[in-house]
Amino acid sequence: MTQEIRICLDVDDIERAIAFYTQGFGLRLGRRLQDDWAELLGASAPIDLLVEPAGSAATQVGPARQRSYERHWTPVHLDFVVADLDARVAALVALGARLERPIQQRRWGRMANLSDPFGHGFDLLEMQGRGYDEIIAGGK
Incomplete structure (x- = not known):
């Protein structure tokens, strides 16, 4: 279904x-x-x-x-996959978003944790290499 x-x-x-x-x-x-x-x-x-x-x-x-x-926490958030993380973070911050911690490098790419002007948390993901497949043991 x-x-x-x-x-x-x-x-x-x-x-x-x-x-x-x-x-x-x-x-x-x-x-x-x-x-x-x-x-x-x-x-x-x-x-x-x-x-x-x-x-x-x-x-x-x-x-x-x-x-x-105001900034609030919920166990549900949105992830947006982007091609140029640094440029997107800068543009969103200029529009009123808040970068909540430094951009992080992960095995699968880079991630930025932000909140919108309404207090909702969201993440930006910039996939690198094979993306999430990088974290699968022996993944191809």
């Missing part, structure tokens, strides 16, 4: 979010579904930007949690 996946990001400023993701990642605006909902295309899955005010309830289940657009 094939499933479609969509990525949804809560933001507090739709115009700033559209500018960040279109200018920083080369995505394009697909549709403005409402004043508070924009669909971005050009990645392997559509990204929906959804306006939700800071301080609003993030869930109705479990302990009360409120949305915050």
Whole structure:
């Protein structure tokens, strides 16, 4: 069974979010579904930007949690594979991203950990050699 996946990001400023993701990642605006909902295309899955005010309830289940657009942690993040890591980091930082630690060299390539202007963490990956296959013992 094939499933479609969509990525949804809560933001507090739709115009700033559209500018960040279109200018920083080369995505394009697909549709403005409402004043508070924009669909971005050009990645392997559509990204929906959804306006939700800071301080609003993030869930109705479990302990009360409120949305915050300061840096927050979640076990889910986005990885973007890029060709020129240094140039992309510089462009994203100029658009309001924060580089959270120095660029790291890994066996499979290089990685930068960043957060967007809305507090969401994401990584940039620059594959080198055989990419992830470099970490497979005896991989070909």
